[in-house]
Amino acid sequence: MSGKIAINLLSISPKSSTGSFVYIKNLLDSLFALDTDSLYFLIIDNASRTYFIKRFKNYPNVKYHAVSIRRDLLLNPVRALLKLWAKIKKDRRRREAIIKGEVQRFLDKKRINLMFFPSGTMYPAGLKNIKTVTTVFDLQHEYFPNNFSNAYLARRRTDTAYASHNSDRIIAISEFTKRSIVEKYEINPDKIIVIYLAPQQEKDSRPSLSGLPANFIFYPAAIWLHKNHRILIEATKVLKSKFPNLHLVFTGMTKSKKIKEELYALTEAYGLTDRIHFFGFVPDEDMPSIYKQAKALVYPSSFEGFGIPLVEAFKFGTPVIAADNSSISEVVGGAGILFKTGDLGMLTKGIERILSDDSLRGDLIKKGRERAKDFSWDASARKTLDVLNHLC
Incomplete structure (x- = not known):
């Protein structure tokens, strides 16, 4: 033109x-x-x-x-x-x-x-x-x-x-x-x-972000009510006994100080302060290392117009489990595990499957990389x- x-x-x-x-x-x-x-x-x-x-x-x-x-x-x-x-x-x-x-x-x-x-x-x-x-x-x-x-x-x-x-x-x-x-x-x-x-285009990405735990699931989302961070804290509590070394990493800006304070209080009340990590805003160049090291991207948001982290996870070979709503199921296609929005039991079962079943994990990684080609x-x-x- x-x-x-x-x-x-x-x-x-x-x-x-x-x-x-x-x-x-x-x-x-x-x-x-x-x-x-x-x-x-x-x-x-x-x-x-x-x-x-x-x-x-x-x-x-x-x-x-x-x-x-x-x-x-x-x-x-x-x-x-x-x-x-x-x-x-x-x-x-x-x-x-x-x-x-x-x-x-x-x-x-x-x-x-x-x-x-x-x-x-x-x-x-x-x-x-x-x-x-x-x-x-x-x-x-x-x-x-x-x-x-x-x-x-x-x-x-x-x-x-x-x-x-x-x-x-x-x-x-x-x-x-x-x-x-x-x-x-x-x-x-x-x-x-x-x-x-x-997915974001990689430019001068860093090899590794310091402070990451060895074994973790990951949720990159600004702290807003509809992002449903709380259910992941609940899931971490449920999974604590079966996966004693599992950590949860949150990244993203704070859009609601009130919700952030509630999440901190819940983390402390459950005795999970050593397992749940709030990294806040993370520069673009540090994000690839988090995706690559995470055991899974867990996406419990109740509403999205698209959901860029989903396709970024596919690109980097990170298995995905996500809530079945709005555009999320459309973007995930058949390349991830979907659970009913807000259903703690389905969520924890999905995380457990990804962490325990190497065959399933490999299949999700393969399907995710193939799905990433569509974007x-x-x-x-x-x-x-x-x-x-x-x-x-």
């Missing part, structure tokens, strides 16, 4: 380690390498400028436009407007209106008529004379509204519904997400294209480019 495409990254922070950010950085790496004929303009927040310029410095077809509310205000000769800065910073509508004006002027000046929103949010909304593609990750808020504060729930519902109705094309990261969009928002399924995610960022980039091409 040869043309100009804007990619809106205003709703994403490089400090995030969420699946959406993993998606964005890996997809764009592959997309920019694949399509060297087009000129891509990244619309970024001024605070993110340094990260993105460094991240994509090897692609001459990538340009940048950093949005700064304060800079926009300074362009106005009326200095008194600066006194409104504190109010504007807190007022989402007013802030969005200012950003919208700046982005619209940039698009008009560069004569860009196609914008890709890979972060799931069309921000700013209401841009004119532009065709749009938006990636929607999941509709968890429609299934588990209690997982969100009232304010965030309202905002998420509004943003996702707006993107679903107003995008010219929607990229859904799983068939489950596509069905959710169609059912919850009554969207024509023909405008939704399913494009799977993939690649190059394939995702090619399909994404096809969607963009369709609108040019």
Whole structure:
């Protein structure tokens, strides 16, 4: 393809380690390498400028436009407007209106008529004379509204519904997400294209992360209510007598301090502080060594739009046991053990089978490696480019 495409990254922070950010950085790496004929303009927040310029410095077809509310205000000769800065910073509508004006002027000046929103949010909304593609990750808020504060729930519902109705094309990261969009928002399924995610691309991975126990199962997930860390602590307690050397490793950011404190308290109450390890955020380059050494990836989450750790485990030869819900069963296919969500008995039995049955373990590793071939960022980039091409 040869043309100009804007990619809106205003709703994403490089400090995030969420699946959406993993998606964005890996997809764009592959997309920019694949399509060297087009000129891509990244619309970024001024605070993110340094990260993105460094991240994509090897692609001459990538340009940048950093949005700064304060800079926009300074362009106005009326200095008194600066006194409104504190109010504007807190007022989402007013802030969005200012950003919208700046982005619209940039698009008009560069004569860009196609914008890709890979972060799931069309921000700013209401841009004119532009065709749009938006990636929607999941509709968890429609299934588990209690997982969100009232304010965030309202905002998420509004943003996702707006993107679903107003995008010219929607990229859904799983068939489950596509069905959710169609059912919850009554969207024509023909405008939704399913494009799977993939394992993170390895770059300068370290051989081994210090502090790992010798014998452990592994769960990489931010501490949120729906991730169900608690059931793994319960399972570790049940398995303690039969597997006295088994440890449990958690990695991932803390999204809820309250839940983290509850998990720590439960670990202490069960006398498992020497067996359960909370590593917190772990850099990308350290993750491969954890996958490779783990006896199993155990994934008890009650809801996922995709579940990147599942395909990463397949890639690294780590057996998988996962809860049977949302997109998880779709991604796992027949390459892992599925258990009924929240069923402690099924979960512990599945872990026990993986740890005790070498034949089963070998079979799961083989099936996982084969399943991993179905997911690649190059394939995702090619399909994404096809969607963009369709609108040019």
